Amino acid sequence: MTRHHVTDDLVWLAVAEERTTLADLLADLPESAWDTASLCDGWRVRDVVAHLVIATRVTLGSLLLELLRARGNTDRLIHDTAVRLADRTPTADLLADLRATVDSRVTPIGTTPIDRLMDLLVHGQDIAVPLGLDRVMPIEAAQWSLERVWTMGAPFHARRRLAGYALTATDTGWTAGSGTPVTGTAADLLMIVTGRKPVRP
Numbered sequence: 001m002t003r004h005h006v007t008d009d010l011v012w013l014a015v016a017e018e019r020t021t022l023a024d025l026l027a028d029l030p031e032s033a034w035d036t037a038s039l040c041d042g043w044r045v046r047d048v049v050a051h052l053v054i055a056t057r058v059t060l061g062s063l064l065l066e067l068l069r070a071r072g073n074t075d076r077l078i079h080d081t082a083v084r085l086a087d088r089t090p091t092a093d094l095l096a097d098l099r100a101t102v103d104s105r106v107t108p109i110g111t112t113p114i115d116r117l118m119d120l121l122v123h124g125q126d127i128a129v130p131l132g133l134d135r136v137m138p139i140e141a142a143q144w145s146l147e148r149v150w151t152m153g154a155p156f157h158a159r160r161r162l163a164g165y166a167l168t169a170t171d172t173g174w175t176a177g178s179g180t181p182v183t184g185t186a187a188d189l190l191m192i193v194t195g196r197k198p199v200r201p
Contacts, residue, residue: 006144014141016103018124029045033131034046039130045131046091058106118145121141122190125191137186139172146190149190149194162177165201166179168183170183
């Protein structure tokens with residue numbers, strides 16, 4: 001497996017770039033596009049944006065409160081908090097809130113800077129693909145995120161789900177797993193390991 005050392009500063013610079021370009025993409029959308037179903041089941045485009053904003057505002061206290069509200073179900077917590085914010089926030093304000101996060105370096109408890117980057121890369125595709133828009137992932141950022149997802153376990157459990165496959169990124173040389181070959185760019189593989197794309201040997 002090919003690995004490159006990456007500093008937090010480099011990751012945060014990539015995060016800021018992803019937030020900026022995503023906000024620019026969203027700024028050109030008509031109001032109706034914000035209600036388009038994203039690649040995330042049960043999430044509209046505006047819900048995904050709200051989720052990305054919330055990730056910069058999470059405190060331990062708010063997390064515990066919302067966890068109680070969701071009856072201990074973290075998936076429900078993540079979904080419901082995003083939907084509530086999206087429903088009560090006008091589109092223009094939601095876009096402004098996203099722009100205001102560009103330089104944020106907040107990492108919710110239990111997460112890392114690369115988690116913030118991976119979230120942005122994947123959710124950027126969750127938004128762009130259903131709208132028929134081309135959003136290119138930076139190669140290095142995609143590889144950092146791919147490595148993180150492969151090694152992190154929950155919530156994706158990529159190594160367990162993809163047991164029996166040998167993954168190779170054609171643009172970076174990154175490899176993982178063993179078995180039936182699966183090749184693609186680091187961006188393609190990131191979408192596979194996060195469950196957005198099916199495995200096609």
